Amino acid sequence: MQRHVKIAIAVLVVAVLAGLIYLRVLHQRVARLTQTQATEEQERREVVAPPISTPTDVVANAQLFWLSATQPDQLAPVTVQLALSADPVERAKQLIGALIANTPTTGQRTLPVGTTLLSFYILPDGTAIADFSDEFASEMPSGILSEWMAVNSIMQTLAANVPGITRLKILIHGQETETLAGHVDISGFFDVHVAPAPAVPVGAPAQPAKPGAPPG
Amino acid sequence: MNAAVQAVAPPPGFVPWREAQKPYEQQSRKLGDLLQVELAQKFKGSPEISSSVPVYELRSVAAPAVAVELSNITIDPQQLEAMAPDLADAIARAVTAYKTIYPAEGK
Numbered sequence: 001m002q003r004h005v006k007i008a009i010a011v012l013v014v015a016v017l018a019g020l021i022y023l024r025v026l027h028q029r030v031a032r033l034t035q036t037q038a039t040e041e042q043e044r045r046e047v048v049a050p051p052i053s054t055p056t057d058v059v060a061n062a063q064l065f066w067l068s069a070t071q072p073d074q075l076a077p078v079t080v081q082l083a084l085s086a087d088p089v090e091r092a093k094q095l096i097g098a099l100i101a102n103t104p105t106t107g108q109r110t111l112p113v114g115t116t117l118l119s120f121y122i123l124p125d126g127t128a129i130a131d132f133s134d135e136f137a138s139e140m141p142s143g144i145l146s147e148w149m150a151v152n153s154i155m156q157t158l159a160a161n162v163p164g165i166t167r168l169k170i171l172i173h174g175q176e177t178e179t180l181a182g183h184v185d186i187s188g189f190f191d192v193h194v195a196p197a198p199a200v201p202v203g204a205p206a207q208p209a210k211p212g213a214p215p216g
Numbered sequence: 217m218n219a220a221v222q223a224v225a226p227p228p229g230f231v232p233w234r235e236a237q238k239p240y241e242q243q244s245r246k247l248g249d250l251l252q253v254e255l256a257q258k259f260k261g262s263p264e265i266s267s268s269v270p271v272y273e274l275r276s277v278a279a280p281a282v283a284v285e286l287s288n289i290t291i292d293p294q295q296l297e298a299m300a301p302d303l304a305d306a307i308a309r310a311v312t313a314y315k316t317i318y319p320a321e322g323k
Contacts, residue, residue, distance in 0.1 A: 073263075143285060144269055144271060144283060144285040145285055148267070148269045178272060179272045182272070183271060183272060183273070183283075184269060184270060184271065184272065185270040185271065185272040185275060186270075187234075188270070190270075
């Protein structure tokens with residue numbers, strides 16, 4: 001073998017080794033960056049949406065609905081110990097806050113991490129109005145299943161833990177919105193009742209949300 | 217024939233476009249169930265029961281209608297393309313079955 005060929009091979013081997021080492025360093029940097037972002041997000045959340053506590057808070061078992069750990073296209077209840085208020089409005093705020101912040105694993109998340117519940121009301125007829133920040137729509141992965149899982153996780157969690165809520169209206173930054181992220185119709189009201197989580201909507205029959213006049 | 221599913225006559229007069237799907241919800245569910253059975257046979261892991269979801273695009277459709285969500289956009293496009301023949305076959309079978317079982321509605 002000629003000398004210059006040997007040199008070329010040696011240079012290539014060194015380049016490949018250097019590439020592998022750099023790849024490992026790059027991987028570690030990405031992992032560190034992800035961790036930092038998660039921490040920053042947590043800090044931001046604590047400023048924007050501080051934990052709600054009321055004088056009537058009692059630590060109780062709450063059923064929160066996230067994506068199932070084994071079947072990620074279905075919801076599954078997880079029992080969590082939470083300080084819950086006796087006031088249904090504050091209780092609902094605490095539950096939705098926990099639904100966003102206390103997700104067991106990233107893969108089980110139903111609501112985008114940047115989502116904040118701006119306000120929550122319950123009307124005398126049992127209609128709950130949940131007003132979310134823009135991130136609820138803008139950070140939501142677009143798709144029928146992901147959007148429906150988000151809405152359904154809120155409905156199921158409220159149904160299981162806040163008696164008296166009969167239907168739910170979702171607002172984004174105080175405004176009525178046609179869809180959550182392009183697919184699921186959130187312009188109407190959703191009936192809130194305890195029901196098993198739906199199967200995966202691979203074939204999802206149409207069922208328009210019940211249209212209704214905005215409250216007030 | 218399933219007696220529980222009645223043929224739906226088009227509602228008289230004007231119907232708000234956003235409520236056009238409302239009279240057809242029951243038929244849509246039946247069509248969705250038939251389609252889901254076909255999909256479950258073709259694609260492993262698919263559930264056997266369809267779900268009722270308020271899909272925005274379908275609310276103005278004045279006919280039995282379903283939406284089929286295959287996957288999210290992160291899946292390999294070639295993998296998606298490979299699903300096409302089986303998907304087309306499943307849809308064709310479901311529509312044929314629907315028209316056979318519910319002839320009055322399968323217009």
